[in-house]
Amino acid sequence: MSELFDEESREAPPPRGSRRSRALIITAIVLVLAFLGLSTFASLYTDRLWYKAGGYSGVFTTLFWTRTGLFLVFGAVMGLVVGLNIYLAFRFRPFFRPNSPEQTGLDRYRDAVTPIRTWLLVGISVVLGAFAGSSAIGEWRSYLLWRNGGSFGQRDEWFDKDIGFYVFDLPWLHYLIDYSMAVLVVALIAAVVVHYLYGGIRLQTSRDRLSGAAQVQISVLLGLFVLVKAADYWLDRFDLVTRSGSLVTGMNYTGHNAILPSKNILLGIAVICAVLFFVNVWRRTWLLPSVGLALLAVSAILLGLIWPGIVQQFQVKPSEADKEAPYIDANIKATREAYAIDDDNVEVTEYTKKAESTDATADAFASLLGQTSSAPLVDPQLVRQTFEQQQQARVYYSVADVLDVDRYTIDDTERALVLGVRELDQDKINTGDKNWSNLHTVYTHGNGVIAAYANQRPADNGPEKTDIQWAEGIQNNSQRTLSEAVGDYETRVYFGEQSPDYSIVGKAAPSDPSVELDLSVGGEAADTGSADAPSDAPTDSPSETPSDAPTDSASETPSVAPEDTTGNTDAEDRTTTYDGKGGVHIGGFFNKLMYAVKFGEPNFLLSERVNENSQVLYNRNPRDRVEKFAPWLTIDGDAYPVIVDGRILWVLDGYTATDRYPNSQRESFETMTDDSLQDKTGLRTLPTDEVNYMRNAVKATVDAYDGTVTLYEWDEEDPILKAWESAFPGTVQPRSDIPEDLLSHLRYPQDLFKAQRYQYARYHVTDPGDFYQGNDRWEVPEDPNSRGSFLQPPYRLFVNQAAADGAQRNVWSLTTDFVPYGKSNLAAFVSVDSDATDPENYGKFRVLEIQNAQTNGPSLIASEFAGNQDVRNALLPFQQGGNPPLYGNLLTIPVEGGLIYVEPVYAQRTGSTGGYPILQYVLVSYGDQVGIGQTLREALADALGVENANVTPGGNNGGGNGKGGGKGGGGEPQGTISQQIAVLLAKAEASFEAADQAQRAGNTVRWAQLMDRGKDFVSQAVELADQLPESPPAGEGGQGGQPTEPAQPSGSPEPTESPSPSS
Known part of the structure; x- marks a missing residue:
């Protein structure tokens, strides 16, 4: 090498800088490289420890x-x-x-x-x-x-x-x-x-x-380049079936008859041109290679650009529908297959009649009430403040912006619940308590699940009215029927959507006091291994003085809850010590040093809270954990909590996707999933953003206590999943390993459904001619309650379906509406079966397609509600008081007689601990009539024009499938006789007040209706009063307005009075 690189001359080297300057420069370079090297090594080393602790070291290695x-x-x-x-x-x-x-x-x-x-x-x-x-x-x-x-x-x-x-x-x-x-x-x-x-x-x-050597070297390089370009032309031919065109994705007439032949011709020219460059090595003339290269360039312009344009303009455009028909047909078939919306997965039923509300009878009212009593009136988007104000327990706990909906079997009945996890929110900790020790060793976790019945209201709200029937809570005399149904569970939440970036847990010796702040419920400490009171916790301060909780300074105390003014609570402050396996053991000095470098925090080396038994918990968001352990998956934007086998688990849906499926329509994933909830649900886009094939390949769970991630195979036939399983063997567990209790909580994924409904809006049309004309194109309607042009999100609810034997059954479903493109009337109602315990029907699309009937869509129904005089009169006091009503989800519910729209209306309440929305009215549209009432029963009776009699709802019960359970009825009150009397008198008073407003507004018809309704309530209260014993036993009426009778679903026999489950 030295011989080949001999210098041409031995000239004196140019002057150099001083030795000191050179030394400083070298030292700076060495320090920078050392820092970068240490940071890189620390990142890799700690990643290896983290993957190993999570049980996925094979993923890290691969x-x-x-x-x-x-x-x-x-x-x-x-x-x-x-x-x-x-x-x-x-x-x-x-x-x-x-x-x-x-x-x-x-x-x-x-x-x-x-x-x-x-x-x-x-x-x-x-x-x-x-x-x-x-x-x-x-x-x-x-x-x-x-x-x-x-x-x-x-x-x-x-x-x-x-x-x-x-x-x-x-x-x-x-x-x-x-x-x-x-x-x-x-x-x-x-x-x-x-x-x-x-x-x-x-x-x-x-x-x-050019010298001879230069000519040879440049000729060889140019020849190789053009030869590789020929291979590129060969591959480009196959891209025609995934090419995005102006009409559809995939092969089209111009591509098949102009671009494909041009690629073949250009391939041949490129090969010839490459040969000429190689020949130039011996001929030493640039004439032929130059001619070949010029021919290639001119051909690329003429054949690659101009010719396809001429074919498109003069052959395709004059008769585009006929020319493109076979290619559109191929695109339709491929798209329906790639998005799983083909005939094998879609069942279409024509809807040819319009609901009629005239000549309604008590039997018809009972039937409709039974079919709609499962309608969820508790809106997960609106009740977050209510959940926090009523069940927050401590100021540093919070719930997600949009709550989750799931189903649980309570008292032998499948009930829809709105759930939130009480997670730690360090932003709400008092500013004076935000020091490193408190943030990373004291305030480490959340606690428990909050749940409310989606379609049930309490019998008596008392002075702090919430209109929420709690299924799981620790304040306001809440019942804990969910805990009683699922059994005791680990309430501590170390891994959640709002968990801190990292926490350090564990103590040096078992005899040392615990320092992590926790809640205990009902006087029982959590599974702590230590029941230390907060005052026993040590501090890191040099003057370690006991305080209300561990701090870094004797004058600093962690945030505690304010005085409970919203209702009693069984929660007490305790301290605990994490004993799970979800963290990385810090161990000795070297690991401490690595984590100090990783997090840029010297306290890993200096704090006494970091000991040899400590674990560091990080990467705690459920989506982040699954994405790191399975980086080849795209995770659904909505992670939801379930309680299974004594644990809170986060359930997430994982997708395999590609944008290379031949002839399938390619679209931006963000565009397909865009709706009014997009920002709140944490949308995650795919790596390529554009897709034309998706499968829900994996169901993943993350343990909220120890962070254990389990991946279960779901789509066993997906070839992409099989490829990843081969690349990462042992990462995904077989579908047969899914526990039965977990299976009952798995559901159809939200983002996949959004992508499918986006494509189905066009691809429900299977005839190429009709598809080209676009006359039957649909679209998802805009959300009438959103600020801006956002699409209506899909809703989860029980949908009545006819079983094989002709009987009606309630199916847990994900639903959406369609309207004709550019119009507002309803084109179709679509539901997809979301019950994973029914593999035969799970994922089945059921399309109710409107035929020969003018049925209003969501925006027209919202306008109908807003323009109805009775509704306006009822909501007028809230608007005049500067407290405009909040409209909940506008739900479309199919019934035997047609379609019913149901929408809850909330009003913001200002209480002693802050404002939160409460349910005031329920709006119903059936046929041509609009009804309003404080319950679904009242609103439906108002729409039908029948008396709100105490009829037994017909059809299937509103809670789901089973017997027993809560009295759905859209929130019909229940409880002891005394409670029922109180509720009826409160309703009578509200009716009389509304009648006064109607009279002042000059609406005498409405005034008469409201007066009669109020009198009916008084009569019913008098009848119940006659049933009271002369000396009611102590305790009659239950605690805090909670029912003392077991909840009973609509359509089930009323039980005899029995004590309610204790809180």
């Missing part, structure tokens, strides 16, 4: 070696090829250069480069290799899919290739081609520069502008 291998291989190839070409250009430089102004001007650059050319060669090769290797790291997904991918078992109709070729092989082959072209271009540029610098290329001479 990712590490795959990325490292790609970096080294592709970086080395780039560095070696470029370095070799630089070396060859210098090695075969001309030793005699004719004297010219050009060469004289280059002498100073040669003089500067020559002394450092070896270092320059190495530096350029290393830097370019590092860039190329870093780029290759990002292709680990493509590489692993190419290596582990298999067959889809289906072939495309244009090239007769298995779909697996497009999904698994083609992306990686494209990367190899693009990488090869980049390497050759960089090598060509480097060779040209060196040849020009050392006289191998002379631009200012009339002849012999």
Whole structure:
């Protein structure tokens, strides 16, 4: 090497800076490199510990070696090829250069480069290799899919290739081609520069502008480049079936008849051009290669751009519908298959009648009430403040912005519940208590689940009216029927959507006092291993004085709850010590140092709270944990909590997706899932953002206490999932391992349904001619309650369906509406079966398609509600008081007689602890009539024009499937006789007040109706009063307005009085 790089002259080196300056520069460079190296090593080392602690060390190993291998291989190839070409250009430089102004001007650059050319060669090769290797790291997904991918078992109709070729092989082959072209271009540029610098290329001479060595090297590089371009043309042919066109994605007439032939022609020209460049090595003339290169360029313009444009304009446009028909048909079939909305998964029922509310009878009222009593009136978007104000327990706890809806079997009845997890919110801790010790060792976790019945209201709200019937709470005399149904469970929440970035848990010795602040319920401490009171906790302060809780200073105390003015609570402050396995054991000094570097926090080395038994909990958001353990999945935006086997589990849906499915319609994932809840549910976009194939491949759970992540196979036939299982063996558990209790809480995923409904709006049409015309195109309606043009989100509720034997059954479903494109009337109602315990029907789309009937859509119904005089009169006091009503979810519910719209109306209440919305009215639209009432029963009776008699609801019960349970009825009061009397008298008073308002507004008809209703309530109260014993036993009426009779669903026999479950 030294012989080949002998210097041309031994000129004196240029002057150098002082030794001190050089030493300072070298020292600074060494320190920077040392810091970067230590940070990188700390990150890798702690990641390895974290993956190992989570039980997924194999994922870390596979990712590490795959990325490292790609970096080294592709970086080395780039560095070696470029370095070799630089070396060859210098090695075969001309030793005699004719004297010219050009060469004289280059002498100073040669003089500067020559002394450092070896270092320059190495530096350029290393830097370019590092860039190329870093780029290759990002292709680990493509590489692993190419290596582990298999067959889809289906072939495309244009090239007769298995779909697996497009999904698994083609992306990686494209990367190899693009990488090869980049390497050759960089090598060509480097060779040209060196040849020009050392006289191998002379631009200012009339002849012999290139030396023989320069001509050979440049010809070979250009020939290789054009040959690789020929391979690129060959691959581009297959991209035609995934190409986004103006009409549809995939092959079209122009692509098939113009672009495809042009690619084949260009491929041949490129091969010929490459041969000419290789021949130029011996012929030493640039005429033929130049002609070939010019021919390739002109052909690319004529055949690749102009010809397809001419075909499109003069052949396709005049009869586009006929020309594109076979290609549209292929697109329709592929799209419906790729999004699982084909005939195998969709059941269409025509709806040809319109609901009629005239001539209603008591039997019809009872039937409709039974079919609608499961309508959820507790809106998960609006009651967050109510949950926090009434069940927060401590100021530093909070719940999610949008609560979750799930179903539980309570008293043998499947009930829909609105749930939130009481999570730690460190932003609400008093400012004086926000020190490192408190934030990372004291305030470490949340506590428990809050739940309310979705379709039930309490019998007596008392002075603090909430209109929430709690199924799980610890304040306001709440029942804990959910805990009684599922059994005791671990309430501490260390892993949640709002968990701190990291916490340090564990104590040095079992005898040491606990320091983590916790709640105990009902006087029983949580599973702590220590029942220390907060005052026993140590501090990190030099003057360690006991206080109300552990702090860093004797004068600092952690936040505690204010005086409970909203109702009694069984919760007490305790301290606890985490004894789970979800963290990384810090161990000795080296691990402490690594985590101090990782988090940039010296207290890992200095604080006494960090000991050999300590664990550090981080990466605590459920979505983040699943994404790290399964980085090849895209996680649904809505993680929801369930209580299973004594634990709170976060359940998440994982998707496999691609944008390379042949002929399937490609669309932005963000566009397809956009609705009024997008910002609040934490939408996660896919790596490519655009997709044309999706499967709910995996169901994942995250234990809220110890962070254990379990991945269960869900779509056992998905080829993409099989490829990832081959790449990461043992990561995904078989579907048969899903516990039965967990299976009952699995549901159809929200983001997948949004993507499917977006595509189904166009692809419910299967005739290519009708599809092209677009006359029957649908769209998701706008949310009438959103501020701005946001689409209505899907809703989870029980939907009445006819069973095989003709009987009606309530099915847990995810639902949406469709309206004709650009219009407001209803086009279809769609529900998808969401009951995972019924594998035969799970994921089945049931489309109620409106035919020959003008049925109002959500926006028209909202306008109908707003324009109804009775509704306006009822809501007028709230609007005049500067407290405008809040409209809840506008629900569409199919019934035997047609469709019913139900919408709850809330008003903001200002209480002693803050404001929160309470349910005031229920609005109903059935046929041409609008009804309003304080309960669904009243609103439905008002719409039907019948008396609100004490009829037994017909049809299936509103709570779900089973017997017993709560009296749904959209919130019909229940309780002891005394409680029922109190509720009836309160309703009578409200009716009389509303009657006075109607009279002042001049609405005498409404005044008469309200007066009669109020009198009916008084009569019913008098009848019940006659049943009271002369001396009612002590305690009659229950505690705090809670019912003392077991809750009974609509349509079930009323039970005899019995004590209610204790709080």
